[in-house]
Amino acid sequence: MLDRNGVIPLYFQLERIIREDIVKGKYKNGDVIPSETQLMKTYNVTRTTVRKAISDLVNEGLLAQVHGKGTFVRLRQIKYNIWNFSGFTDYLAKKNETPVSKVLEKETAVENGMDYFKLVRARGVKKEDGVLYLTIDMSLLPLSVFPGIEKYDFSKESLYNVMKHKYGIFPKRASLGVYPVMGDAVTKKIFGCKRDIPLLKAEGRVYTEEGMEIERVKVIYSPNMEFKAVTNIEG
């Protein structure tokens, strides 16, 4: 049940439980989850607490509420081929390309009173005549989650591999926004563009299955990359 003595808010514990039930397949896409009244009784909390948990999951896009009917699981089937968010390295390996990673910047930084490891990399593939860079990405990794991560050499190791195998933390979900930006001098140089051209930037946060935030990331995509998606239309 819920831990009423710890510091973790009840609504957050409830959120985690519902999320896990969905991920584990107890509730499938389109299913109704138990009603607010049911959840109140099951977990012995008030409706406010239940509604706070559900409302967060609705804002996250994982649930949808329908007046008079119930609360439904809404597993988005949006599949983005976003190479950074799901494994740049793996993707290139499948294509028989050799990934290249160049560290542009690494330092510890403080934001909102939290300690982060900041890592800026240019990433691309090896070609006969040099390196073709495809993305520039900046990651902020909380040191509370990844103590000592600053000692790894990310020009040799994949960030996600280190996360998974050294820390046992598995990225599972990302929420992101996509924006157009103008390339600056640095990006133009790295991507080898001569003229001013608009580029795509993705900015988002990465979470584990349990909803813990493990990375904040900004990626600038080279004009050589395409950003594609397949989506189901609702309603």
Next chain:
Amino acid sequence: MLDRNGVIPLYFQLERIIREDIVKGKYKNGDVIPSETQLMKTYNVTRTTVRKAISDLVNEGLLAQVHGKGTFVRLRQIKYNIWNFSGFTDYLAKKNETPVSKVLEKETAVENGMDYFKLVRARGVKKEDGVLYLTIDMSLLPLSVFPGIEKYDFSKESLYNVMKHKYGIFPKRASLGVYPVMGDAVTKKIFGCKRDIPLLKAEGRVYTEEGMEIERVKVIYSPNMEFKAVTNIEG
């Protein structure tokens, strides 16, 4: 003050008031707005109602709350989140916005030996002082699938409503690519941009459940729109 007899929820009226105060410049970017306690007293509602109003505005990106300090205006731009082609009309209805559609171009066109109805629209929402356009979209609709579709007035009717209710055709899947582009003279005029700014363009095809292609679309998004997504990470 607030209208307690009407059908409009108090929290929504309060939301509207705060939004307008920000737009009118009563609170500027970075300012604190009155505390939750203050708002309770001023409008004679409970904290739950105040918090619901504020929480909606936070989710919209217009406000940010800092524990122990206050609630701050975060006026970048008003952002609308759209993640697929289907939701525009419904989405705006949920936000209590009035959708506006202006037909820029309509004609029949031939492409690859197929007859298409070509429809170019600017779409947006009605504001006090005019219309805020959010997208410009070009649709190519095969006349073999939609015979006679050119006779509908799409400044009054939703394209997807006509598809569904007049032709019994239900859009189900879309594949799309996202690209950055520079705004041209027309887009700048419609979106009200003075300078050259990069914009997002989405280009794709829409299919029924059975896989029949029913539409080719290009959409240019206004800088006031956000392109957001939640995605699962594979592997």
Next chain:
DNA sequence: TAGTGGTCTAGACCACGGT
């Protein structure tokens, strides 16, 4: 210490959907 937002309780009444 005073004021802010964060969490939570224990109720109430209403509007919507399906039987």
Next chain:
DNA sequence: CCGTGGTCTAGACCACTAG
């Protein structure tokens, strides 16, 4: 009709920030 979510009240205690 009953069960669902939508709105709202009137409190309480806590944690954070700043003077």
